[in-house]
Amino acid sequence: MLNFFKKNAALVWAKNHVQKTGEFKKNSEKNQEALLLSLVQTARKTLFGREHDFENIHSIREFQEKVPVADYEDLKPYIERVKKGQANILWTDTPEYFAKTSGTTSGSKYIPISKEGMPFQIAGAQSALFHYIAQKNNADFVNGKMIFLQGSPEMEEVFGIKTGRLSGIVAHHIPAYLQKNRLPSWNTNIMEDWEAKVDKIIEETEHENMTLISGIPPWLIMYFEKLTEKHGKKIKQLFPNLQLLVTGGVNYEPYRDKMEDLLGGKVDIIQTFPASEGFFAFQDDYTQEGLLLLTNHGIFYEFIPLEEYGKPETRRLTLKDVELHKDYALILTTNSGLWAYSIGDVVRFISKDPYRILVSGRTKHxxxxxxxxxxxxxxxxxxxxxxxxxxxxxxxxxxxxxxxxxxxxxxxxxxxxxxxxxxxxxxxxxxxxxxxxxxxxxxxxxxxxxxxxxxxxxxxxxxxxxxxxxxxxxxxxxxxxxxxxxxxxxxxxxxxxxx
CATH class of the missing domain: 3.30.300 (GMP Synthetase; Chain A, domain 3)
Incomplete structure (x- = not known):
């Protein structure tokens, strides 16, 4: 009875959610400009806002004139002050979290996530699942066991700001209705030795009714290979009710043939585009290519034509200016205090109604x-x-x-x-x-x-x-x-x- 209620509740939530998202798909361009001006207004009295004359920014053009494109090194002096517990530097308060990532020139990067930004990290993933449920008209997977691959959920504190890997931070915000079904256990998740961790995950999952598995493709392949080597069976034989894989981080296509061979049966795929800086896009139609750009999730987007990126004079385009099938460096302004930030990803639009993208590379790769x-x-x-x-x-x-x-x-x-x-x-x-x-x-x-x-x-x-x-x-x-x-x-x- 509980399982029946849970599944049907998910179907109702999903259909209501998808209906509500129709508005932002139709009004993305107008909403983006309003969002930028709202972010500027909110942060006008921060140190960054005062230094960049936010009081006199009333349009996208004025924002682009006063705020240059920045990478982590450019924002690092501000972030260092935030790390010391100073408020009102990049955003109106200290961050709720720092997502700690590995960098090349900067060593470890500390990406701020504000109390306003964190809900959107969760909402993006939820929206991806709701779109899938509504389109499939099937929420059976909510009654089975699920793996949400993550780094260790243990946190350190930097002057009172909780700090850890993004996937570990997100683990603390998984909705209660999914917690009972979630694997692996806390003790397994906090393991740092990756090979030992995968072996332990196998122990905890190999005899369970797995219905959803989430992770980047190389990890999924490693997990699936170890399972097949141990049992001599394809994954769909081991987990006959496995319905859905949720992936992100890298393009899934080069791994598709290998994944299908390991699975040995039909499993639906949802691709997503999350990062420490925000949850940008997800596959809103699991039957076709392309990720829906989330233009109402606290992030203002700009796009630099890839051939111009890094040059002294570059065009900073907004949604209304982009062309299909061209490559653009992705630039972000967020409600966590990143301003005209170059994340390093390259995207390509394949649709403008609604705005759908492919992640086509990295500016440095x-x-x-x-x-x-x-x-x-x-x-x-x-x-x-x-x-x-x-x-x-x-x-x-x-x-x-x-x-x-x-x-x-x-x-x-x-x-x-x-x-x-x-x-x-x-x-x-x-x-x-x-x-x-x-x-x-x-x-x-x-x-x-x-x-x-x-x-x-x-x-x-x-x-x-x-x-x-x-x-x-x-x-x-x-x-x-x-x-x-x-x-x-x-x-x-x-x-x-x-x-």
């Missing part, structure tokens, strides 16, 4: 040692098209330039961990090169102009990326190895795992 500026979306689409013609299973790959080869012209090196190699690796290589040339005219020109030779493939041993991540102390959680690089720092470390 590209390969352009020779001027080709190949981005993740092009690489992943080229790989997808190649796999359709020459079937294989890819666990992971990394692309890096080889500027000074032992002989011949320079080239791009693809270090690939195959689960199952193609029957003919040379034909696979030629097709991959051809597909990339179709998607990137600069790369095509470098090949035809005899500046580069066609790409090389270096097959890696099984578990190469797992062992690499482990050696760097980046195993598990939301850690992921960049697919592209402009140097050979990662490639040289992966070389030791080549076949």
């Amino acid at each position: 590209f390969t352009s040692a020779f001027g080709e500026h190949v981005i993740a979306f092009e690489v992943e689409e080229a790989m997808k098209a190649t796999l359709e013609k020459y079937p294989a299973q890819i666990m992971e790959f990394h692309l890096a330039p080889q500027v000074n080869p032992a002989e011949g012209l320079p080239y791009q090196e693809w270090l690939i961990e195959f689960e199952k190699e193609p029957e003919n690796l040379e034909l696979f290589r030629n097709e991959l090169d051809s597909q990339l040339r179709k998607r990137n005219t600069y790369y095509e020109d470098l090949i035809t102009g005899n500046i580069l030779q066609p790409l090389h493939i270096t097959p890696l041993k099984k578990n190469a990326f797992h062992e690499y991540a482990k050696s760097q102390g980046k195993l598990g959680g939301q850690n992921k190895t960049p697919r592209l690089a402009n140097d050979r720092k990662i490639a040289d470390l992966l070389e030791i795992y080549k076949l």
Whole structure:
């Protein structure tokens, strides 16, 4: 009886929620400008607001004139003051949380999450599930067990501000109606040794009625592989009622074939786009590509054409200015005190009614040692098209330039961990090169102009990326190895795992 009530309540909530979201989908452009001016008005007496003349900002244009695009290094002096417990610096109060993330130039980053911003982190995930339930007209999964992959929910305090990984912070805000069904246990979640943690998760879940599993694709694959090795069965045989996977953090498509093989049966997928800075988008229609941009969740968005990013004069576009199928660096202004903040992600619009995006790469993760500026979306689409013609299973790959080869012209090196190699690796290589040339005219020109030779493939041993991540102390959680690089720092470390 309780299960019947719970399922039907979820259906009613979901349909009501989806009906209410129709308004923001229709009025995104107008709502975005109103949101920005509201954020500026709220923060006008903060240190940042006084220094940037917020009192005299009454339009998007004036905001862009007075507030330059910033990265973490630019905002770090303000954040350091916030870390010391000072209020009214970037936002009107001290943050409710710091989401601690790993950086490259800055060391650990402390991303503020205000009491106004935190509810939207939860609302984004809830909205994704409600859209799925309403579209499917099925909420059976709420009566089964669910895994919400997360970092340790244990917190430290920085001058009274609770600090931890975003996924661990979110664990404290999972709705009560899902808590009884949630796995793994607290003691397992706080484990720091990732391999031991996965083994413990398997112990706690292998005999349960799992209906929803959430995590980034590399983690899901690791969990599923360990389960199949232990039981000799596909995941749908072990969990016949598994209905839904919720993923985020990286593009799911390159992992799809491997995931489907491990699952051995139909499971629906919802892709999401969360980050410490906010919950930006989710797949509101699980049957088609694209993530719905959340334009009413406390975040004002700007978009810099990728070819202009980092140059002295750049256009800062708003929703009304964007074009379909072009790549833009994503810039955020949030109700947690991030102002014109460059998050480092690249997005591509595939719809403007409503606004739907694909995450097409990272501003710092590209390969352009020779001027080709190949981005993740092009690489992943080229790989997808190649796999359709020459079937294989890819666990992971990394692309890096080889500027000074032992002989011949320079080239791009693809270090690939195959689960199952193609029957003919040379034909696979030629097709991959051809597909990339179709998607990137600069790369095509470098090949035809005899500046580069066609790409090389270096097959890696099984578990190469797992062992690499482990050696760097980046195993598990939301850690992921960049697919592209402009140097050979990662490639040289992966070389030791080549076949």
